[in-house]
Amino acid sequence: MNANRKLGAASVPLTDEHGEVRELSAEDFARQRPTTDFPELVEILQNHGKLGRPPLPEAERKQRVTLHLDRDILAALKAEGKGWQTRANAALRRALGL
Known part of the structure; x- marks a missing residue:
């Protein structure tokens, strides 16, 4: 069922x-359903705890x-945006021949 629809009614x-x-309006909130209406979702959330990527084996963890x-090195890494720590790790690997 479309999440934007109440049972049998367009919204x-x-x-x-x-x-x-x-x-969101009061009507939007009135159409919301309790979590108990989705037992399969509740089970997934309760049994899996945290969502996201599973942990890596100990030997593979960073x-x-x-x-x-130096400030200029950090600024250059961050200037390329998100992922600067991963790029720094890759640059160190290259520099060390790993």
Whole structure:
């Protein structure tokens, strides 16, 4: 069933064509259903705990360290955006021939 529909009744979509959520009305909240209406979802959430990627085996996990870097090096890494720590790790691997 479409998440934007009440059983048997049409409603205004909750999102626009860009995926932006509109301001919700009292009618929107009145149409919401309790979690108990979705027992399979409740079971998944209760049995799997945290959502997301499963943990890596110990040997493959990265180790947290504190590292002091020159400001210009850090600025250059961060200038490329998200993932700067992964890029720093890759650069160190290359530099060390690993």
